[in-house]
Amino acid sequence: MLRYQDFPTDKKVFIFELDDVIYPKRDYLLQVYYLFANFLEFTETFPPQADLVTFFKNHLDSQGEDMIFEHAAEVFHFDLKYKEHFERLFVNAVLPVKLLMKDGIPELLTAIVNADKQICILTKGNPLMQLNKIKHMEWGPLASKLKVYFVDELKFRNLEPLDYIAEELQIAKNDFIYQDC
The missing domain is CATH 3.40.50.1000 (HAD superfamily/HAD-like)
Known part of the structure; x- marks a missing residue:
């Protein structure tokens, strides 16, 4: 400290x-991942938001940020067209928690x-x-x-x-x- x-x-x-x-940078990343997971579940009805957030959290903890979107898309079979939205969230997300x-x-x-x-x-x-x-x-x-x-x-x-x-x-x-x- x-x-x-x-x-x-x-x-x-x-x-x-x-x-x-x-x-902690992780706090920001997890909130953005949460927002993206909510967006994707709302848009596609799959994957469940909680499952995707858990995947993001585990990936971040074990492998870091690199290729997190691509790995999630591969595991959950969602379209890569959502990558632009994913990246845009990091710049303009309105976070649910300060x-x-x-x-x-x-x-x-x-x-x-x-x-x-x-x-x-x-x-x-x-x-x-x-x-x-x-x-x-x-x-x-x-x-x-x-x-x-x-x-x-x-x-x-x-x-x-x-x-x-x-x-x-x-x-x-x-x-x-x-x-x-």
């Missing part, structure tokens, strides 16, 4: 990855803010999907204290993310700390 007292006190900016640092931060993270972020330090999120992956995750997080009063940057967007613009953040915030690179997975 990350705690404020475990970080150097001289840092002005704390930069965190979103997935598996701020919250995403909660990992244990200790709300206290860590609050301690950083109370120490008059700045918090940034620097997150990898599709910026639209990452933004959707951020939108569904339970930030509470911390929401207005965050500055968000997207690695993929910055790299697309041929910018080194940490250099860009340091320049934008007008700080030296040794004035921040970056915590990723």
